[in-house]
Amino acid sequence: MADNDIKEVLASGQNDNKGMRCARQTFRDSLVTADEHMSGKSHFEVQVQLTFSAAHHLRGYPGNCEKPHGHNWTVDIAVECEKLNEIGIGIDFRDVKAAARKVVEQFDHCDLNTLEPFRSQNPTSENVAKYLYRELAGVLNNESVRVANVRVSEGAGCSVLYWED
Numbered sequence: 001m002a003d004n005d006i007k008e009v010l011a012s013g014q015n016d017n018k019g020m021r022c023a024r025q026t027f028r029d030s031l032v033t034a035d036e037h038m039s040g041k042s043h044f045e046v047q048v049q050l051t052f053s054a055a056h057h058l059r060g061y062p063g064n065c066e067k068p069h070g071h072n073w074t075v076d077i078a079v080e081c082e083k084l085n086e087i088g089i090g091i092d093f094r095d096v097k098a099a100a101r102k103v104v105e106q107f108d109h110c111d112l113n114t115l116e117p118f119r120s121q122n123p124t125s126e127n128v129a130k131y132l133y134r135e136l137a138g139v140l141n142n143e144s145v146r147v148a149n150v151r152v153s154e155g156a157g158c159s160v161l162y163w164e165d
């Protein structure tokens with residue numbers, strides 16, 4: 001029933017119970033449609049944090065970071081989801097943590113410079129974040145889930161965020 005029809009029902013005196021019920025329902029439907037239009041498409045960002053301890057050194061760095069030293073690294077992973085499953089989960093924190101642990105385990109209590117991904121490039125926060133992003137995207141991405149970004153920090157106050165378009 002269009003807006004004008006509703007007005008006609010109300011104006012014509014045909015406002016019997018059936019006509020009024022129909023008009024009210026149509027009005028409610030139009031509110032729901034307006035709300036859907038205003039709220040837009042749903043996006044969820046599921047975030048998980050992990051830590052690991054590892055040593056590294058930066059080849060060619062003009063300062064003391066060229067010497068081997070250690071950090072307690074923090075990794076923040078953000079995963080975008082567009083759909084929720086039947087119990088309201090976009091992607092289970094546990095699935096993100098399990099995937100991230102698998103990658104991060106190979107770094108924990110190691111000298112990053114000795115590991116394959118960082119033999120030819122420095123284990124900077126940038127390169128660690130990029131490596132983790134790509135590894136995680138490879139296992140977690142699907143038609144409704146996408147790794148949005150990975151943040152790596154070597155200590156409080158400094159971090160690098162990596163993402164791909």
Ligand SMILES: Nc1nc2c(c(=O)[nH]1)N=C([C@H](O)[C@H](O)COP(=O)(O)OP(=O)(O)OP(=O)(O)O)CN2
Pocket residue numbers: 058065069123124125126154155158
């Ligand atoms: N953009 C980047 N800058 C620096 C990186 C890096 O990976 N990306 N890395 C380093 C060194 O690894 C350094 O050990 C870490 O720097 P910083 O957080 O400053 O660590 P410090 O322990 O030296 O911190 P202080 O607060 O100054 O003691 C350097 N830059």
